[in-house]
Amino acid sequence: MKARIAVAAFALAVLAVPQLGRDYYSILMLSFFAYATVLLGLNLLFGYGGLLSFGHALFIGIGAYAAAVLTGKLGVLHMEAILLVAVAASVLVAAPVGALCVRYVKIYFGMLTLAFGMLFYSFLLKFYHLTGGDEGMRVLRPTLLGFDLSATPKVQFLIGPYYYYSAAVLAVAAFVMWRIVASPFGLCLKSIRENPTKAESLGISVNRYRWYAFVISAAYGGVGGALLGPTTGQVDPNLAYWTHSGNLVFMTLLGGFTHFFGPVLGAFVFIYLQDAVMSVVSYWRLVFGAILAVLVIFVPGGLVGLVTGRGVRPGIKAMRESPR
């Protein structure tokens, strides 16, 4: 019940942000919508499936470049089409990549996903004629639900229609994910995280379910990437770089992976904290490194864990500490 009230209050606050007149903070919210969508997917794989991907920026890259190619090269400006293509392209890539990766667990899974992420990064960087190389590509302003908003000034577009559009996409993505984790599939995925050998003995096809989770999380990555594109109006290979994947993991740990909304909160705090720290000191990574260390040692349940008092559940303890 408390969680529902918190989510409802947060949703209302989100809707009110553009009315506050601080345009800069409203635009930062666009990043939040995009990353929160990505993290909902990433956490299906990690929080529910027990597999930590270090290459998920790959799918952000796919989504963002889908937006760039469609708007810039193919003249398709419908945001709905961009989202659909982003999902389709992510799924298409994730299906074979995932089939290979889910055969491995723990660090091997992480390293494989990292490798595929870097492969895609290199592709974006080196295939200059297709991708624009390190200069990247422009993303033209899309139409939203068929409405052509090209006459609207950029900031007004971003904090107006695009803001609410992105918020709606996140809301739908969250609702769908909520259904997924509360489904029989969600339960089976949790059982695989807890004890794959036992799950198999109960007739659960462990690799197949992990693969489903991988593909779904990739689709979420694609949607998040597609949302990011029009926000910056520009995409470049750094979107798929491994440090970007690292940020996703950071956000997840910051918010807390044991709670459905933990990563969403993590994305929110990360984005505004990064902005605040960057405005004060230039070496924000140093500050964030220290925060990460404190998190891992003292607050393994993340911010949500702090609030709910479930910060050091034995499950987390087992994942975090080496066996003695």
Added chain:
Amino acid sequence: MILQARDIRKLYGEFCALDGVSVGVNAGEFVSIIGPNGAGKSTLINVLTGILEPTAGRVFFKGRDITGIGPVRLARLGMARSFQLVSIFPELTVLEVLQVAVVSRLRRGARLFASLARDREVAEQALEVAELFLLADKRTVPARQLPQGDKKLLDVASAFALQPEVILLDEPTSGVSTRDKTKVMEILVSASRRIGIKAIIQVEHDMDIVFGYSDRIIALHEGRVLADSTPGEIRANEDVVNMVIGRKGRKRSTC
């Protein structure tokens, strides 16, 4: 015969864990596998449940060759197992652990958008099994918080929730206090009748349990079948008494 293993050989490098073992189980039987440490009991269970592929020999279940097909397909064919060391899902509640098995049996695991909470069939069947195993009162307790004996029961109960035709129990009463062992076995036997399980195969060290419940006993020794007979004949078999059971007939082996 519902389950049959023919001429099973299993080598681990140079070491021969099973050397030409042939065993079979008929419908309606309760069979115990006994033997000292290193006799090959666990290897045999793992071969029978398709986890291990034997070096030579075949395993047949309901007339079908199931050698090395793996636990997932075997569970679907109607064979389930429990583990020697408690194997559960620590963070899931008792009811959820049983629901995993029911969802698997009803083939509903790939339902991505269906609501588990609204699936009454799954909830009812899981609760039924919880009641059979006297775990219904604890259905909302996370499995990791259960006492050791209840964890063991839950492990076995989840295998029963698959409603298999044959069930293999790897030391169902290990880790259970002597006082509670009979209780566990009574629960097991009555649950298997209710669920309609056709045959039970267990590995067990407690000779009171073995002789009290088995229709037939298979004694393994150094990878071979030393004896395969009724409890009465096993008790009269000098070799088995010397090598497996011990003189007093009650002494537990060390493994």
